[in-house]
Amino acid sequence: MSAPVIAIERVSKRFVRQPGLAERAAGLITDGARASTVQALDDVTFSIAEREVVGLVGESGCGKSTLGRIVVNAIPATTGEVRFRGAPLAALDPAARRETARQIQMIFQDPMASLNPRMRIGEIVGEAPRVHGIVHKRETAAYVDKLLAQVGLDPSFRDRYPHQLSGGQRARVGIARALAMRPAFLVCDEPVAALDVSIQAQVLNLLMRLRAELGLACLFISHNLGVVEHIADRVVILYLGRVVEIAPNAELFRAPNHPYTQALLANAPRLDTRKRRFAPIKGELPSPFSPPSGCHFHPRCPAAMERCRSERPPLKEIAPGRFSACHLNAVS
Amino acid sequence: MPSLLAIDGLKVQFPLRDGIVRAVDGVSLAVDAGEVLGLVGESGSGKSVTGFAVLGLVDPPGRIAAGTIRFRGADLIGRPEAELRRMRGRDIAMVFQDPLMTLNPVLRIDTQMTEAITAHERVSARAARARARDALAAVGIASPDARLFAYPHQLSGGMRQRVAIAIALLHRPALVIADEPTTALDVTIQSQIVAQMQALCADAGTALIWITHDLALISGFADRVAVMYAGRIVEQGPVGAVLSAPLHPYTRGLIGSLLGGGAPGAPLAQIPGLPPSPMNLPPGCAFAPRCPRADATCATAPDNTAHPGGRMVRCWHPHAALETVA
Numbered sequence: 001m002s003a004p005v006i007a008i009e010r011v012s013k014r015f016v017r018q019p020g021l022a023e024r025a026a027g028l029i030t031d032g033a034r035a036s037t038v039q040a041l042d043d044v045t046f047s048i049a050e051r052e053v054v055g056l057v058g059e060s061g062c063g064k065s066t067l068g069r070i071v072v073n074a075i076p077a078t079t080g081e082v083r084f085r086g087a088p089l090a091a092l093d094p095a096a097r098r099e100t101a102r103q104i105q106m107i108f109q110d111p112m113a114s115l116n117p118r119m120r121i122g123e124i125v126g127e128a129p130r131v132h133g134i135v136h137k138r139e140t141a142a143y144v145d146k147l148l149a150q151v152g153l154d155p156s157f158r159d160r161y162p163h164q165l166s167g168g169q170r171a172r173v174g175i176a177r178a179l180a181m182r183p184a185f186l187v188c189d190e191p192v193a194a195l196d197v198s199i200q201a202q203v204l205n206l207l208m209r210l211r212a213e214l215g216l217a218c219l220f221i222s223h224n225l226g227v228v229e230h231i232a233d234r235v236v237i238l239y240l241g242r243v244v245e246i247a248p249n250a251e252l253f254r255a256p257n258h259p260y261t262q263a264l265l266a267n268a269p270r271l272d273t274r275k276r277r278f279a280p281i282k283g284e285l286p287s288p289f290s291p292p293s294g295c296h297f298h299p300r301c302p303a304a305m306e307r308c309r310s311e312r313p314p315l316k317e318i319a320p321g322r323f324s325a326c327h328l329n330a331v332s
Numbered sequence: 333m334p335s336l337l338a339i340d341g342l343k344v345q346f347p348l349r350d351g352i353v354r355a356v357d358g359v360s361l362a363v364d365a366g367e368v369l370g371l372v373g374e375s376g377s378g379k380s381v382t383g384f385a386v387l388g389l390v391d392p393p394g395r396i397a398a399g400t401i402r403f404r405g406a407d408l409i410g411r412p413e414a415e416l417r418r419m420r421g422r423d424i425a426m427v428f429q430d431p432l433m434t435l436n437p438v439l440r441i442d443t444q445m446t447e448a449i450t451a452h453e454r455v456s457a458r459a460a461r462a463r464a465r466d467a468l469a470a471v472g473i474a475s476p477d478a479r480l481f482a483y484p485h486q487l488s489g490g491m492r493q494r495v496a497i498a499i500a501l502l503h504r505p506a507l508v509i510a511d512e513p514t515t516a517l518d519v520t521i522q523s524q525i526v527a528q529m530q531a532l533c534a535d536a537g538t539a540l541i542w543i544t545h546d547l548a549l550i551s552g553f554a555d556r557v558a559v560m561y562a563g564r565i566v567e568q569g570p571v572g573a574v575l576s577a578p579l580h581p582y583t584r585g586l587i588g589s590l591l592g593g594g595a596p597g598a599p600l601a602q603i604p605g606l607p608p609s610p611m612n613l614p615p616g617c618a619f620a621p622r623c624p625r626a627d628a629t630c631a632t633a634p635d636n637t638a639h640p641g642g643r644m645v646r647c648w649h650p651h652a653a654l655e656t657v658a
Contacts, residue, residue: 059518059519166606196545196607197586198374198585198586198602199374200589201588201589201590201591201600201601201603202603204591204600205599208597208599223518224591225519226590229591229596230591230600231596231597264519268519269519269522269548269549270548270551271547271548271590280527281520284490284491284521285488285518285520285521300520
């Protein structure tokens with residue numbers, strides 16, 4: 001396998017919330033206010049090869065968006081490092097940092113929140129390539145037209161504002177803006193979650209076409225297993241900040257190993273399940289402020305053993321290219 | 333026997349400065365006692381407004397321009413507000429998408445629940461509390477006694493939706509309208525809530541209208557499905573028949589664009605174009621501009637046509653019932 005474009009190496013991220021003034025005042029008369037810590041990511045390691053699409057799947061609060069932000073270098077990791085083509089993101093000199101910022105682009109979930117409502121589409125798409133010197137000011141308009149055409153928008157959209165566009169069109173603008181930087185790597189954070197089914201199919205087709213044309217590698221973040229099954233080469237499953245399973249797409253969906261992956265697959269609604277009895281897994285997602293001991297999934301796991309309560313299962317290779325963090329694999 | 337709920341020719345319009353938004357444009361559907369109907373459509377198709385109209389919750393300047401909504405045989409349109417108030421929550425209840433909007437943020441769960449009980453029945457505070465507690469336990473809330481003292485913000489999203497469902501089911505209504513109640517939730521929680529709803533409605537014989545954009549979810553538990561497009565129901569029938577052999581090109585397109593059908597990486601069948609603006613509906617069939625089967629006939633709006641097996645379709649060129657989707 002060729003050298004990875006992105007290598008995520010033992011990345012952890014902690015967010016610490018300092019108590020507010022009122023809490024500190026209350027703390028004077030009780031047992032004292034403490035800072036509370038969320039372990040958003042806990043020792044996450046995987047890499048993404050050139051031209052590869054890796055799907056990152058998990059439920060809300062599992063840390064998938066946090067990881068996306070660390071990969072685009074928007075926030076630093078607490079420990080561990082992310083390397084882009086071998087160079088650690090945290091240790092780049094300013095010029096290299098600028099160049100890496102161009103090469104790693106992000107597509108956001110909510111295009112209304114990520115497009116400046118007071119800028120025209122032409123400015124939104126053309127600003128960054130002009131600033132980075134990819135195109136000359138005089139040629140920006142033509143460059144923007146080309147990008148808009150590439151994502152299936154008419155050049156007349158250049159003079160419109162985001163609010164004049166439908167959700168699907170806004171998603172296309174978000175994609176055009178990312179492509180304008182001629183990136184090598186894309187982080188797509190739930191790019192189709194807010195769209196209607198028929199529009200979602202249009203945008204996914206566009207993403208798949210662009211990926212084939214441009215040879216982009218991609219971290220595709222989604223809570224929707226169906227989307228990931230369709231678009232990803234490999235899948236990484238996160239649960240409360242930890243990787244529980246990594247597997248090639250087809251194998252994961254054919255034979256999920258981790259009980260959490262199995263539960264996710266069983267619970268995803270599919271068109272071919274008629275009149276079924278829903279057999280959901282028990283319990284709520286635990287609070288990330290106080291995650292369970294041992295394996296984070298044990299309170300909801302149908303196969304939990306004594307060992308799962310006390311000992312964190314390591315992520316182990318169970319077959320070539322397949323990893324799972326579950327004590328059951330050590331039992332058989 | 334007449335249906336529990338029978339909507340006929342319902343039109344709901346919102347006059348704006350620039351024109352009239354025809355949110356619901358001639359909807360007819362019926363729900364029998366104990367039946368689960370999936371009302372499916374994309375955003376702006378009018379599915380939620382249809383639900384609001386049943387409960388008399390269309391706020392001015394919106395108005396019901398035409399049609400009837402018969403509940404147990406009697407038309408609800410034009411009834412005095414006091415009468416509708418007595419009916420809401422007792423006979424017909426609603427569960428909304430966002431429970432943070434339904435639950436009062438400054439009242440404890442027990443206050444809100446006992447209030448909902450005493451609004452319709454004369455019971456002691458103690459009895460109301462006991463009933464609220466049992467209702468929470470029935471929707472799968474662990475340690476319901478403690479949760480009664482919680483405020484909505486202290487509960488997770490899934491738990492809040494369970495509380496909203498518990499409140500909707502307090503009076504064992506004959507009909508519950510659920511407007512995308514699980515859309516904001518994670519899949520594992522969604523399954524739990526669907527399972528609970530399914531069991532509770534079956535036990536009490538409650539009819540359920542489940543409004544959603546998710547055909548796959550509804551395929552799991554609805555008896556019948558009605559597909560809405562641009563303010564009209566374009567197809568309805570038993571869920572198995574509609575989903576495996578859709579008659580309307582829109583239903584077919586919608587199923588084609590669903591994920592998980594084709595091979596990974598293969599292009600998805602997509603419906604070209606965008607839904608029309610409800611302010612400016614095309615004169616004939618609203619789907620015609622995006623439809624692969626459209627021709628000159630489609631410039632006039634098609635009527636509802638009955639098909640064998642209790643199916644209805646609104647299309648000049650429906651697919652044959654034998655054409656199954658791959």
